[in-house]
Amino acid sequence: MITTLLNDQTFLADVSCDSWEDLVDIAGAPLVREGSVEPGFLQSIKDTVVKYGSYMVLVDDVALFHGRPEAGAHEIALSLALLSRPVYVQDKRVKAAFVFAAVDQDSHLELLRELARALADDELLRLLRNGGSREDVLRRLAMAEGKA
Numbered sequence: 001m002i003t004t005l006l007n008d009q010t011f012l013a014d015v016s017c018d019s020w021e022d023l024v025d026i027a028g029a030p031l032v033r034e035g036s037v038e039p040g041f042l043q044s045i046k047d048t049v050v051k052y053g054s055y056m057v058l059v060d061d062v063a064l065f066h067g068r069p070e071a072g073a074h075e076i077a078l079s080l081a082l083l084s085r086p087v088y089v090q091d092k093r094v095k096a097a098f099v100f101a102a103v104d105q106d107s108h109l110e111l112l113r114e115l116a117r118a119l120a121d122d123e124l125l126r127l128l129r130n131g132g133s134r135e136d137v138l139r140r141l142a143m144a145e146g147k148a
Contacts, residue, residue, distance in 0.1 A: 001111045002118065002141045005078040009034065011134055012081040020089045021046055024065055027081035028099045037101045038072025045099070049089060057092040059119055061129045066100040073101040076111060082131050096128035118144035 010030045017023045028042040044067035049056060057063045067073065079099045086093045098115070118124055124140040126132070 010079040015081045036077035041072035044071035054089040054092040061095040063097040077101040
């Protein structure tokens, strides 16, 4: 499912931004453009980070930004941004960020399982942290899906 959702529009490489808030807007913009989420969904992500802190930074340097389905998610959607230089969510550095949307509490569980497998892959983490090529990142993600 991951590699089905990530495409030329939703996989952003060499992203430059000044803050995690900018990162949410930039990484989430493709999902707004394709109609998967409303702009308010991105604001709900920022509000959640402000309220609960940096828990969306799942592993060193990699964030999984997500909001509440009722904040404007229309379908399961995923984007990925690889940063040219890191930003910080409180004291946690971010060099790559997924923006994830789901329409309810259950339909996205397979995608989350795939992401969990993917983020346990040291080679994928190296690629995400070091601005790996689109082809290499997608190949490693496909392996987490069991497609490679």
